[in-house]
Amino acid sequence: MSVTSPQPIGGPGTGTTGQAGDLGGAGPETAGYGELAMEAIGLRKNYRLKGSEILAAVKDVSFKLYRGAVVALVGESGSGKSTVAKLLAGQEAPSGGRITLHGMPVGVMSRRQFRRYKSEVQLVFQDPFSSLNPIHTVRYHLARPVRLHQHPVSKSALDAELVSLMEQVRLTPAEPFLAKYPHELSGGQRQRVSFARALAAHPSVLLADEPVSMLDVSIRLEMLTLLDDLRTRFQLALLYITHDIASARYFADEILVMYAGEIVERGPAEDVTQQPAHPYTQLLVASAPDPDNLGSVLRGGGQRAARNIDSLGRVTTGCPFHPRCPFAEDKCRSEDPPLMQLSQARGAACWRLDVAAPQLVGAAKVEPVNGI
Numbered sequence: 001m002s003v004t005s006p007q008p009i010g011g012p013g014t015g016t017t018g019q020a021g022d023l024g025g026a027g028p029e030t031a032g033y034g035e036l037a038m039e040a041i042g043l044r045k046n047y048r049l050k051g052s053e054i055l056a057a058v059k060d061v062s063f064k065l066y067r068g069a070v071v072a073l074v075g076e077s078g079s080g081k082s083t084v085a086k087l088l089a090g091q092e093a094p095s096g097g098r099i100t101l102h103g104m105p106v107g108v109m110s111r112r113q114f115r116r117y118k119s120e121v122q123l124v125f126q127d128p129f130s131s132l133n134p135i136h137t138v139r140y141h142l143a144r145p146v147r148l149h150q151h152p153v154s155k156s157a158l159d160a161e162l163v164s165l166m167e168q169v170r171l172t173p174a175e176p177f178l179a180k181y182p183h184e185l186s187g188g189q190r191q192r193v194s195f196a197r198a199l200a201a202h203p204s205v206l207l208a209d210e211p212v213s214m215l216d217v218s219i220r221l222e223m224l225t226l227l228d229d230l231r232t233r234f235q236l237a238l239l240y241i242t243h244d245i246a247s248a249r250y251f252a253d254e255i256l257v258m259y260a261g262e263i264v265e266r267g268p269a270e271d272v273t274q275q276p277a278h279p280y281t282q283l284l285v286a287s288a289p290d291p292d293n294l295g296s297v298l299r300g301g302g303q304r305a306a307r308n309i310d311s312l313g314r315v316t317t318g319c320p321f322h323p324r325c326p327f328a329e330d331k332c333r334s335e336d337p338p339l340m341q342l343s344q345a346r347g348a349a350c351w352r353l354d355v356a357a358p359q360l361v362g363a364a365k366v367e368p369v370n371g372i
């Protein structure tokens with residue numbers, strides 16, 4: 001077997017598909033990051049639609065979140081990113097697969113266990129306005145999680161904690177901001193309150209679902225810089241969900257590219273964005289910074305097919321990307337490719353990596369090997 005031949009990494013249902021630490025040991029685990037906080041293993045989520053139709057929103061997704069490291073989950077609308085976040089946050093029950101937190105399996109929880117879990121695993125949403133209650137002040141929003149986390153807490157300790165939280169997210173002087181209602185804040189200030197509320201629970205895992213996409217473009221970088229700073233200061237294991245692969249490059253250590261519920265490419269952020277292997281990742285990179293403009297960069301047959309089939313018109317046989325792929329051939333229409341190992345920390349799910357990414361595969365013949 002040539003070292004330049006991509007090899008499948010696990011397979012559907014094996015629970016070993018493309019975990020960072022499994023990609024030859026060169027993932028975040030060996031790159032100086034903190035301890036393993038959370039792991040998704042072969043995670044699946046099916047939704048029952050009208051009648052007997054089933055939508056597989058998440059299919060066999062595996063990855064690890066390490067303290068102090070950022071994993072970006074990138075993909076277009078409907079690819080399953082938020083569903084992954086909801087599964088990790090315990091808001092949805094998986095249809096298959098497992099989640100571990102600090103090495104312990106996450107299963108059915110009592111109310112008390114779930115409260116503890118929720119303080120460990122915090123979710124920040126895209127829209128800070130809808131996630132804050134308009135009838136309550138900033139103080140109220142922050143005091144609740146502090147009280148839950150530090151019970152009992154004296155008034156002076158609570159006040160000190162609230163001021164500290166406001167300083168962490170740079171809403172100062174703290175007192176006037178604590179007295180405000182959400183509608184009195186700008187979008188960026190509201191999202192800072194959302195970050196502060198998440199931190200109030202002292203989490204080890206932060207799931208940030210498109211945390212800047214609803215903010216004005218002019219402040220997105222500033223907010224990402226803040227998030228990056230908080231990740232370092234609190235050694236957060238951060239899952240950053242985004243449409244925007246350019247921001248993932250700036251921000252993340254590892255990128256997972258998701259398409260139609262599957263991870264189709266993964267690897268170190270710089271490598272994935274500089275030399276994308278999967279045809280879908282290539283399109284994402286080519287369409288940045290306007291990821292909604294994918295159609296205009298599709299070539300040949302892919303361009304024609306893309307007008308008829310979007311990511312919701314999912315294919316049931318073969319590679320999920322084949323109706324849009326400029327490299328599709330017969331095998332792509334009949335068999336779904338497993339994640340193939342490109343290098344120690346890198347994988348892509350494509351039968352034709354020798355054509356789509358010859359610079360990564362080299363001259364070697366692509367030889368899928370099953371059962372690894």
Ligand SMILES: Nc1ncnc2c1ncn2[C@@H]1O[C@H](COP(=O)(O)OP(=O)(O)OP(=O)(O)O)[C@@H](O)[C@H]1O
Nearest residue numbers: 047055057075076077078079080081082083084312
């Ligand atoms: N409760 C639900 N019932 C049925 N289908 C659902 C449900 N929640 C999500 N879906 C479907 O699952 C798929 C994945 O949705 P999800 O919200 O995870 O995508 P996403 O990648 O976060 O998209 P976006 O970028 O638009 O937020 C979509 O087709 C969506 O319609």
Ligand code: SF4
Nearest residue numbers: 319322325332350351
């Ligand atoms: S397997 Fe085939 S259709 Fe899928 S991305 Fe690769 S070349 Fe395109």
Ligand SMILES: [Mg+2]
Nearest residue numbers: 081082083209
């Ligand atoms: Mg979403």
